[in-house]
Amino acid sequence: MQPLNEQQVIANLRQRDDASDRYYAAWWIGKMRSQHPEAVPLLLDTLSALSDDPVDEDDRGVALNAIRALGLLLNPAAHDPLMQLLGSKDYSVREEAARSLGAMKTKAAIPQLCQLLSGGPAAAGREQVGASTLKEPCEALLEALGNIGVNNPDVVAVITPFSAHPRPLVRAAACRALLQLMKEQRWANELEQLLQHPEPLVRRGVLLDLGASGWTAALPAIEDASVEASLKLVALRGLAEQSDDIKVLDVMDRLL
Amino acid sequence: MTASDLQKAVLALDRATMTSELVKATQTLCGLRNLEAAPTLIKVLGFNNPAVGAVATQGLIALGRDVVPTLLVSLDVGNYGARAWVIRAIATLRDPRGLDLLEHALKADIAPSVRRSATRGLAEMELEGPSFFRDFSRCCEALFKAAADDEWIVRYAAAFGLEQRFCQNSTDTGLRMQAIAHLEQLSSTSEAVKVVQQRAKLALQRLQAE
Secondary structure: OOOOOHHHHHHHHHOOOOHHHHHHHHHHHHHOOOOOOOHHHHHHHHHHHHHOOOOOHHHHHHHHHHHHHHHHHOOHHHHHHHHHHOOOOOHHHHHHHHHHHHHHOOHHHHHHHHHHHOOHHHOOOOEOOOOOOEOOOHHHHHHHHHHHOOOOHHHHHHHHHHHHOOOHHHHHHHHHHHHHHHOOHHHHHHHHHHOOOOOHHHHHHHHHHHHHHOOHHHHHHHHHOOOOHHHHHHHHHHHHHHHOOHHHHHHHHHHO | OOHHHHHHHHHHHHHOOOHHHHHHHHHHHHHOOOHHHHHHHHHHHOOOOHHHHHHHHHHHHHOHHHHHHHHHHOOOOOOHHHHHHHHHHHHHHOOHHHHHHHHHHHHHOOOHHHHHHHHHHHHHOOOOOOOHHHHHHHHHHHHHHHOOOOOHHHHHHHHHHHHHHHHOOOOOHHHHHHHHHHHHHHHOOOOOOHHHHHHHHHHHHHHHOO
16 A cells, blocks of 8 residues: 555545544644644534534544644644633543643643543542543643643642542653643652552553653652553653653663 | 473473463563574564563573574564563674564564564674674664654664764764765654654764864
C-alpha cells in the first residue's frame, strides 16, 4: 500500500462514504501535524455528529480522533468547540476534550474543568457500579489543569483532595498537577513514592507523570525506576524539552 | 564452583513460576559467572518478563566478550523481547564481532527499541585491527541511516552516536563532514522533535569545540 499524501488525507476526511478512511485521516492529520488550511475546519466539522441522537458509532470514533488531533495542532479555532465538549454526556468525549484543552493550555477552560472535578474524590472521583471508570475522567481533568498551568488558590483547592484518592493513578495525576503549579518538592516526593508501587502499570504511569512535570530534581528517581528503558526515555524527553538541562540528556545517553 | 552448582541453579529456574522466584533463580545463575550458564540465561530472555530479562541480560554482560559467539548464534528471530535483550547485550559489550548483527538490526528490525540499541552499539563498538577503516565507515553509514529513522529515539541515538564516533577520530574528513551535515539537519527546525534537536546541538558543540 502506498503511503498517503496530505491531499489524499484531506479528501478522505471530507468524504462521507468510508468511515475507516475518515477515522485514519483524522489520526494522520494530528500525527503529522498537518498545516493544510482545511485540516482544522474539517476536523471541527466531524464534532457536530456528537450532538446527534443517537450518536452514530463510526462518527463518534472519527470525532474522538479529531479531538486528539486538534490537541496536537494547537490551533486557537479549536478552543471554543472543545470547551463545549466538556459538557458532553459521553465520558470519553469529556476525557479527550480535557486532554486536548490541557495540551492547548486553554485558560478559559479552567472554570469548567474545576466544575467537573467539584465534590472531590467522593463525587467526581466516585467509583461507578458495573464500570471501570470513575464518575468523571479525573486523571485527564487533573492533568489538564496542571498543563494549563494557572496557579491560583481556587484551582489548587480543587486538585488537592485528589492527592488522597484511593486509585494510585488519580493520586499521581493530582500530585503531578500540583507539582506543575506549585513547584514544591513535596509533590515530587509523593510521586517518587508512587514510583515504588508493586503494579508495573502504576509505575509506568507515574514515571510519565514525573517526566511531564518538568521537575529536574526527579532525574535520579526516573533513572533508577524499575520500568523499561524505552519508557524512561519517553519520560526524560518531557523533562529535557521543558528544562533544557544537559544533565537530562546525559542520563538519556546512558539509557539508549 | 562445581558442575552441580550449575545444575542446581538450572533446576531451581525450571521450578520457578512467580516473577520473584524467577528473578532469584536467575540471579543465582548469574552469580556463578559461568559461561556454561549462558544458554540458559539466553532462554530466560524469551520469557517475556522484563524484570527477569533485565537480570539475565546483566548476567550475560558480566560474562564478558567470551559470551559473544554464543549470543550471535542463539538469536531468536521470532521473539521480539529476547531479540531486544540480545542486541542490548552485544551493544554493551562493544565487541566488533557484533557488527553484522547490529547493522542488520538497525536496517531491518521493526521494533524501535531494538534499532535504538543497535544504534548505540554501532556508536560505541570498539573497532581494531586491519579492518578498522572499513568497519569505521560501515558504522558511520549505519548511523547516517539512523539519523533518518522514522522514530525520534533512533534519531536521538544517531545524534549521540555521531558524537561518539567523531569525538576522538578525525582521520576521515569526508565522513566527518557528512556527520556534521547530518547533525546540522537534526538540530534544525526540519527535525520535528525538540529533544532530538537539543541532542544534535550538543553533539555539534562538543565536536566543534575540539
